[in-house]
Amino acid sequence: MRPTVTIQVVLYRSARHLPRLVAGLQHLEADVDWQVRFLDNAPDDGCEALLRRLQPSFPYSITASPRGNIGFGAGHNLLAERAESAYLWFLNPDTVPFWDCLARLVARAEAVPRAGLVEAAQFPVEHPKAYDPESHCTNWCSGACLLARTGVFRDLGGFDPRLFLYCEDVDLSWRCWMAGWECHYLPQARCVHVTQEHDTGKDRSAEQRWMHVGALFLRARHFGDAEVERYLDELSGSLDPGLLAEVRAAFDAIRPRGPAAPPHPRMSLANAGVYGDARW
Amino acid sequence: MPAGEGPPAGRVCFVVSAADANPLDIRDALYSVVAQTYANVSAALVVDWEETASTAQPAALAERLSGLLDVRVTTSLQGLLEEDGAGWLAFLGADALFLPRFAEYLVAALRDERGSTAAIGDTMLAIGRATEGGFVASRRFALAPPVGPGPAGAFIARAVDVLACGVPLDGVDGRAASSALRDELCRRGRLARVAVPLSERRLLEGEPEAELATAVDRLAARVRELEEEVARSAGDRQLLAAAQAELEAIRRSRTLRLARALRRTGLHRPLRAAFDRIRPDGRV
Numbered sequence: 001m002r003p004t005v006t007i008q009v010v011l012y013r014s015a016r017h018l019p020r021l022v023a024g025l026q027h028l029e030a031d032v033d034w035q036v037r038f039l040d041n042a043p044d045d046g047c048e049a050l051l052r053r054l055q056p057s058f059p060y061s062i063t064a065s066p067r068g069n070i071g072f073g074a075g076h077n078l079l080a081e082r083a084e085s086a087y088l089w090f091l092n093p094d095t096v097p098f099w100d101c102l103a104r105l106v107a108r109a110e111a112v113p114r115a116g117l118v119e120a121a122q123f124p125v126e127h128p129k130a131y132d133p134e135s136h137c138t139n140w141c142s143g144a145c146l147l148a149r150t151g152v153f154r155d156l157g158g159f160d161p162r163l164f165l166y167c168e169d170v171d172l173s174w175r176c177w178m179a180g181w182e183c184h185y186l187p188q189a190r191c192v193h194v195t196q197e198h199d200t201g202k203d204r205s206a207e208q209r210w211m212h213v214g215a216l217f218l219r220a221r222h223f224g225d226a227e228v229e230r231y232l233d234e235l236s237g238s239l240d241p242g243l244l245a246e247v248r249a250a251f252d253a254i255r256p257r258g259p260a261a262p263p264h265p266r267m268s269l270a271n272a273g274v275y276g277d278a279r280w
Numbered sequence: 281m282p283a284g285e286g287p288p289a290g291r292v293c294f295v296v297s298a299a300d301a302n303p304l305d306i307r308d309a310l311y312s313v314v315a316q317t318y319a320n321v322s323a324a325l326v327v328d329w330e331e332t333a334s335t336a337q338p339a340a341l342a343e344r345l346s347g348l349l350d351v352r353v354t355t356s357l358q359g360l361l362e363e364d365g366a367g368w369l370a371f372l373g374a375d376a377l378f379l380p381r382f383a384e385y386l387v388a389a390l391r392d393e394r395g396s397t398a399a400i401g402d403t404m405l406a407i408g409r410a411t412e413g414g415f416v417a418s419r420r421f422a423l424a425p426p427v428g429p430g431p432a433g434a435f436i437a438r439a440v441d442v443l444a445c446g447v448p449l450d451g452v453d454g455r456a457a458s459s460a461l462r463d464e465l466c467r468r469g470r471l472a473r474v475a476v477p478l479s480e481r482r483l484l485e486g487e488p489e490a491e492l493a494t495a496v497d498r499l500a501a502r503v504r505e506l507e508e509e510v511a512r513s514a515g516d517r518q519l520l521a522a523a524q525a526e527l528e529a530i531r532r533s534r535t536l537r538l539a540r541a542l543r544r545t546g547l548h549r550p551l552r553a554a555f556d557r558i559r560p561d562g563r564v
Binding site: 020023024026027096098099100104121123124125126128133187188189190192194279280 | 345412418420
């Protein structure tokens, strides 16, 4: 029986990326039954009409978010509720998978049953986080181009919906490790991803705020209050006071309560933003 | 002044020499064109200098990417450029990649600096392993752009200037052709520089020391050239300002990263010595 995959894309004012993504999906070569489900977090942004005009050659559906912009993780959770496939493939709208990307990810997951999450290499600039070149194990997987076993994703409770943007993938990965599954990085599977750093002309102030909120959330949930205070001290020396106040307020609204998770060797705060050893 | 006066057409054609290249490298070079933040792009795969080279594999790649990227395969770069109608031409060795902002930044630099005939950005030197699916980086360094004699790095130029400069583009090694082209364009005008990594050279592990040493030599040589320009420019404020600005850009953007990266090899010493001669205000 051929493996089944639901490709999930959460859109938010993504019209400029959609033609390339659709073209990339149309070039996929995989012995897999797949369909695409879009969730539009900004239903007035014209993406639905654009998709109709693009006339994708693959099966797809698009759903408007029921409550405005519900964020990246909650959007994927919503899409995953209805999925009946063996795998979920989370794809950012600003990605273009290589033609063999899906086939390689699925082949890896089929060959290694303990791999709960399998991440493709981002291209042309790879993420610097380290991985084991033999086992492909890595501390965490980016959610930009990530294959997950549907059952594992559901057992883990999906992405934490309190994280609106950023670090939900690190959090999911660490919970994956703690539950006894592995996170894999597959450098042979590639996906074009023009990351925020290279997306010139875009206002990144909201992204910066959510990045810090996510970093605080990870510390509170997995390391405890001392690491939260340490990070806040760092921010107070570098962030604009107004932005720092916004970060604090947003974090206080979602702050995990209770004791931190038990330590796990795959959970690391080393190398800011890399969460572990860096290759460069 | 460059021949290309007036606003040229907007499309950038990315020229990749494919005669002796690994198909996975060509694939990656083409996907790096797909990744451009500049909207209007196409690609040309040139198979034009090796008698045994075949257009079959490049043509299969072009077919595979049709609909995602307009890729033309040619045995005559000269002929293709005369017909193609692109406003800008970008050149790259097949063991390298264009980074996403390559065309956006360099076209802007050429538009801003009308006396320039070519534009170049910094290079990331990526050192890594060959895998079943291609190249995987294990280390990356920021390097100064190659200057002076030697292989050309990735650069961009107006199509009209390329066609007007008379460098034979057919029947020679693609890298030699693009180096000769870059040199001739520089002879006819200025080289606009953007101090941001815009291309990536790829080396397999085991090769890097020689490449890094070359990069250090090249950078140190450029610093010496600039020092001489500054020394000669007592009465030429424009030359002085340009040389000082470039020195400052090199000092700010590359020195520390490169020196740190090279420390373990000992190759940082000549580079450091060269930069120690530059004062913080950019003067030598």
